[in-house]
Amino acid sequence: MKVTLLGTGTSQGVPVIGCTCKVCRSVDYRDKRLRVSVHLQVGDKSIIIDSGPDFREQVLRERIKSLDALVFTHEHKDHTAGLDDIRAYNFMQQKDMPLYAEERVLNQLKQEFSYIFSGFKYPGIPQVQLHPVTNEPFEVEGVPFMPIQVMHYKLPVFGYRIGDFSYITDANYISEEEKEKVKGSRVIVLDALRIEKHISHFSLQEAVELLEELQPERAYLTHISHLMGLHREVEQQLPEFIRLGYDGLQIKL
Known part of the structure; x- marks a missing residue:
């Protein structure tokens, strides 16, 4: 699996x-952060988690020529606003x-992109298939996904574990039961x-404490605001196994 952090910034x-x-x-360049998103290349499958407002710029920058599926963590605009730009993949892949x-x-x-789901299909609009998921394991085009339910203040949000990789964004609380799903991951974002x-996100210290409890081989921080400080200065304060993520960072598992 190759993981690429498409965006590591806040809303x-x-x-x-x-x-x-x-x-x-x-x-x-590590202090320039687009809205948070991640690309997974698992064998021959190309999957993106969240299509924020910078989706088009991100896939162009990383030259992502094919996309098999989109997975969403939750409904906030900084995670969904770029959905319209899948039209290019519809056209190229003819599906x-x-x-x-x-x-x-x-x-x-369906509400925010009502034109996609209306009875009148205007030529060129995105073409989608909806797959509802629950807090149970499921497959994305044959790739196993384990949902990790976390809390974003009072909003339930999904993180995901894919093999030895766990991805959790927009969280400030994880129950003991859900932590068990994450334990044993080699890499955590x-x-x-x-x-x-x-009120709705982990602070730096809270994230470090959680990662020290979970003890992955490597960990990267994401959904970072300008209030965190300069990348080069913050990294000097972190345990060796924890690094700040940055746009374009690639992780191989």
């Missing part, structure tokens, strides 16, 4: 519009795009929004 991305802080003015998500999330997509505590 506003980094730099933030109008901000002149040292992170937003940084010339370090509908499978979408995997909880029923609640699929219903939200986990959200850490900023230094200070936040």
